[in-house]
Each structure stands twice: as C-alpha cells, then as structure tokens.
Amino acid sequence: MKILVINTGSSSLKYQLFEMNDKSVLATGLIERIGENIAKHKFSSVNLKESIVIEKPIPNHEIGFSEMDQLLTNSNDGVIKNSSEISAIGHRVVHGGETFTKPTIIDEDVIKAIESNVPLAPLHNPGNLSGIYAAKKFFTGVPNVAVFDTAFHQTMPEGNYRYAIPNEFYEKYKVRRYGFHGTSHQYVSKLVANFLNKPIESLNLITLHLGNGASVCSIQNGKSIDTSMGMTPLEGLIMGTRAGDLDPAIPFFMADHVKLSYKEIDTILNKQSGLKGISALNDMRDILAKKKEGDKSAKLAIEMYVKRIRKYIGAYLVGLDGKLDAIVFTAGIGENANEIRKLCTENLSSLGIEIDEDKNNSSSKQVREINNEKSKIKILVVPTNEELEIAEQTQEVIKRIKIFR
Numbered sequence: 234m235k236i237l238v239i240n241t242g243s244s245s246l247k248y249q250l251f252e253m254n255d256k257s258v259l260a261t262g263l264i265e266r267i268g269e270n271i272a273k274h275k276f277s278s279v280n281l282k283e284s285i286v287i288e289k290p291i292p293n294h295e296i297g298f299s300e301m302d303q304l305l306t307n308s309n310d311g312v313i314k315n316s317s318e319i320s321a322i323g324h325r326v327v328h329g330g331e332t333f334t335k336p337t338i339i340d341e342d343v344i345k346a347i348e349s350n351v352p353l354a355p356l357h358n359p360g361n362l363s364g365i366y367a368a369k370k371f372f373t374g375v376p377n378v379a380v381f382d383t384a385f386h387q388t389m390p391e392g393n394y395r396y397a398i399p400n401e402f403y404e405k406y407k408v409r410r411y412g413f414h415g416t417s418h419q420y421v422s423k424l425v426a427n428f429l430n431k432p433i434e435s436l437n438l439i440t441l442h443l444g445n446g447a448s449v450c451s452i453q454n455g456k457s458i459d460t461s462m463g464m465t466p467l468e469g470l471i472m473g474t475r476a477g478d479l480d481p482a483i484p485f486f487m488a489d490h491v492k493l494s495y496k497e498i499d500t501i502l503n504k505q506s507g508l509k510g511i512s513a514l515n516d517m518r519d520i521l522a523k524k525k526e527g528d529k530s531a532k533l534a535i536e537m538y539v540k541r542i543r544k545y546i547g548a549y550l551v552g553l554d555g556k557l558d559a560i561v562f563t564a565g566i567g568e569n570a571n572e573i574r575k576l577c578t579e580n581l582s583s584l585g586i587e588i589d590e591d592k593n594n595s596s597s598k599q600v601r602e603i604n605n606e607k608s609k610i611k612i613l614v615v616p617t618n619e620e621l622e623i624a625e626q627t628q629e630v631i632k633r634i635k636i637f638r
Contacts, residue, residue: 234254234321235253235259236624236628237250237319237323238322238323238620238623238624238627239368240325241364242357244266244268245266245267246294246297248260249262250312250313253320253625253628259278259279260279261276262276262301263275264291264297266291268291268292271289272288272289274287274291274300280310285304293367294367295371302371302372320376320628321375321376321627322368322377323623324339325382326347326361326381327357327382328353328357328381329347329379330407330411332350333346333383336379336380336627336629338378338630338634339365339377343379344365347361347362353464380623380627381415382413382415383412385415385457386411386460390458410460410462412450413466414442414619417619417622418448420622421440422440425561425613426455432455435454437453437454437553437558438560439549439550439557439560440452441542441561441562441577442567443470443573444473444565445472445474445516447461447472448469449545451553453553459549471508473507473508473509473517474503475503476502476503514531520534521535521570521572521573535576539573543577546560557610560610562577562613563614563616568616574588582607585609586610587604587608588604588608592604600615601614
C-alpha cells in the first residue's frame with residue numbers, strides 16, 4: 234500500500250510518498266511560492282542521486298498537484314507508474330475543533346466541518362482546504378483522509394481545556410484550549426512505549442516538541458490530559474517567532490497606547506516575537522552560537538526559553554501526581570540541541586530527574602536514553618515523524634473502511 238501525505242499552506246505544498254509495507258519514503262517534495270511569479274519545487278526520491286529543483290510559475294494548488302504527479306510518475310526516475318498506485322492521500326489539517334477526535338475519510342460533510350473551523354485557525358485551515366480541494370479534483374477516485382493536529386488532545390478533561398471566562402464564550406463560540414502538534418506527541422509516545430517495553434495504556438509522559446513552533450504535552454495512561462498551546466498555536470512556550478504565554482491585557486495596551494491595529498498586533502505576537510523578539514534571531518542554532526560569543530540578548534533569549542519549559546515540566550509533573558515514566562525531547566531543537574536539553578533538566582535531582590552529560594552530548598537518529606543511572610525518571614530523545622504518523626493513521630482508516638464495505 235502506498236500512501237501520499239500532504240501538508241498544504243496558503244502558498245505551499247509539502248508531500249511525501251510512503252511504501253507502507255516497510256514504511257519507507259519513496260519520494261518527498263516541497264513546492265513554495267504557489268501563486269507568485271515563480272514557484273520553487275524541490276524533489277527527491279529513492280531513484281535520484283541528488284535532489285532536483287524546478288523553478289517555474291505554479292498559479293494554484295491544482296497545478297501544483299499536476300507538477301507533483303509528473304515527478305512521481307516520470308518514466309525515467311519516477312517511483313510509481315501512475316497515480317492509480319496511490320491507495321490513499323492523508324492530509325494534515327491543523328484545526329478540527331471539537332468536531333473531530335480521530336482521522337476520518339473526507340466527504341462533503343467533513344469539508345464543511347473543516348470550513349466551519351476556519352475562524353479557529355485562519356492562517357492554517359484555508360491552506361489545508363486548498364490541498365483537499367486540489368487532491369479530490371486531480372486524483373479522482375483516490376480516498377482522502379484528514380488527520381487533525383488537535384485530535385490527540387480531545388481527551389483532555391474539561392478542567393484543563395476550559396478558560397476562566399463567561400460560559401457563553403465556550404457554549405456559543407467554542408473558545409477553549411485545543412492544543413496542536415498532536416500527531417507528533419502521539420507518534421513519540423508510541424515509540425517510547427516500545428522502547429520502555431511498557432503498555433501505552435499505563436504510560437505517563439511529558440513530551441516536549443521543540444521546533445520553531447513548540448509545545449508541551451502531559452500524557453497520562455497514553456492519553457493527552459494537558460498541553461501548552463491553546464485555542465490557537467500562540468499560547469504556551471516561547472517559540473521561534475511566537476510570544477507564547479503573556480498577560481492578556483498587553484494587546485489592549487498595544488492598541489490603546491501604541492495605536493497598533495489588531496492585525497499589526499497579531500503579526501507582532503505571531504511573527505516578530507518569541508526568540509526573534511528577544512534576540513533578533515529565530516533559529517536556535519544561531520542563538521546558541523551568538524551566546525558563545527557573549528551576546529547578551531542571545532543569552533537572555535535562551536534563559537527565558539528554558540525557564541518557560543521548566544515551568545511547564547514542574548506544572549505537568551504535579552498534574553500527573555508525580556507519577557512520570559519519562560520526559561521526552563523531540564523535534565528540531567529537542568533532538569539536536571544538547572545544551573537546551575541540559576539546561577531544561579539540570580538541578581532537578583530532588584524531583585528524580587538527573588541527566589548524564591556524556592549521553593546527552595552523544596548523537597543518534599534512534600530513540601535514546603540520556604539520564605544517568607540514579608535518575609528515577611527517564612530522560613529520552615525521540616526523533617519525531619509527523620508525516621509517517623499521518624500515513625499510519627490514514628492506512629488504519631482505509632483498512633477499516635475496506636473491512637466494513
């Protein structure tokens with residue numbers, strides 16, 4: 234079975250084709266600047282020695298799908314003969330609201346429901362829908378499955394997802410915590426269960442997805458019970474360009490006293506804040522390098538970044554009644570920045586958390602343990618693979634449908 238995984242933005246199309254028999258990646262591609270004068274299409278596959286880059290106008294996502302199909306089925310180095318070899322297409326959809334708690338086959342009702350959640354994710358869901366429309370039109374007859382970033386967190390108890398605002402805002406407008414990065418948190422939790430040889434139903438974790446976007450998830454008995462991102466991906470940890478937690482009165486101050494529009498405030502908090510706002514840099518590698526050079530703003534950015542993470546670790550450890558199997562680092566920063574991992578976990582021996590510096594400084598693409606022998610709680614580094622998780626969930630849906638048909 235071959236599964237095509239799609240992640241579309243308003244002007245981008247990212248894709249991977251998986252062979253599910255061995256879960257290998259046959260091809261991967263990224264089309265950027267769709268709708269602009271010149272788009273950039275980068276493509277690699279198991280049949281190519283080097284990636285290829287094509288620059289040409291791609292006016293819309295449907296044309297983007299056509300360009301993708303041409304490379305996948307190229308007679309010289311394509312990985313499939315034609316698109317009929319694709320068993321299903323799995324779509325990453327950022328916001329499923331309260332409507333979706335699991336992956337689902339996309340039909341007209343599902344599309345309408347995703348459209349109804351656009352106000353909750355105006356920067357993401359419209360792009361996701363563009364990919365769905367294009368896939369249904371271009372790959373006629375191939376089933377499409379939506380996999381939602383928010384679905385994994387739908388197991389949160391009401392006391393964790395509600396905000397302390399008048400009830401009508403939840404009841405009428407569904408203002409609540411939803412959480413994101415669900416596919417990543419779910420994927421790494423399954424790998425940890427296998428690594429620790431423990432049933433996921435009895436596994437308690439704090440998973441730290443640390444990339445340009447970042448979130449923490451508290452997992453009890455294999456289910457999400459709390460997470461740092463809220464109604465939108467802005468809440469929680471300090472991120473590359475997002476502010477994370479802040480006094481909710483600050484936007485009003487910015488509007489009243491700085492005379493900024495709501496749109497300008499939104500841009501500042503989502504695209505100009507976080508690490509970038511503190512240090513003028515949003516790539517942790519650059520910030521760590523600047524810190525070594527003695528740059529004060531870089532040092533401050535890392536200090537603030539780490540303190541926010543440690544605050545959530547402490548809160549979620551209490552939320553789990555101190556019963557924690559492992560702290561898990563994943564995503565770009567979590568997997569590669571050993572200094573950040575050290576700073577997040579040092580001096581926590583009183584909580585049963587002790588890191589081993591030699592293990593932490595080692596490098597591997599496999600699940601690995603970086604705590605010392607005295608540590609009561611495991612500290613793990615687990616490479617995430619959100620695309621594979623989407624492919625696996627898509628495969629499960631397709632198999633289930635075929636059984637019932």
